[in-house]
Amino acid sequence: MITSIKSKGELVFAGLTLALGIFILVGTTFINEPLAASNVGPRFFPYIIGALLTAASAFVIVDVLRGNSAAPEDGELVDPSLPMNKKRVALLLTSILAFAVLLEPAGYVIACAVSFFGIAVTLGARLGWRVAVASVALSFAIYLLFTRPLGIYLPPGVLAGIL
Helix, strand or coil: CCCCHHHHHHHHHHHHHHHHHHHHHHHHCCCCCCCCCCCCCCCHHHHHHHHHHHHHHHHHHHHHHCCCCCCCCCCCCCCCCCCCCHHHHHHHHHHHHHHHHHHHHHCHHHHHHHHHHHHHHHCCCCCCHHHHHHHHHHHHHHHHHHHCCCCCCCCCHHHCCCC
């Protein structure tokens, strides 16, 4: 039986990953497949990702229930006895949620730059123009890579006339 807090945490994480895998598998069934789609259509990769997430998390759940627990690596710089830094976690979540909220109205480049900047600062990057420039450059490069050669739509937002 599961007695340690660590094992319970591993079960919660594996359960959330299992739920995400099932969510992806179910959501993929609602993707419209064009009539001209070949064997590899728009559902192919989401099905693979959902199946892998579901299978891997199911194996982890079974393994934890059998009493096995992941041992921390020797090189980890994390002390599990210290309390969680709630402020840092809240800032990371805020940066990720800012991306979701800003994506449609502001566009991919702005939403991604804000998110990259927030995550970098939260993880210890020094405040300054370098982080801001790197965030904008990276998000712009990703936008161009996905929209030009790959032809994948990313919302331009307020930069619609410029991009």
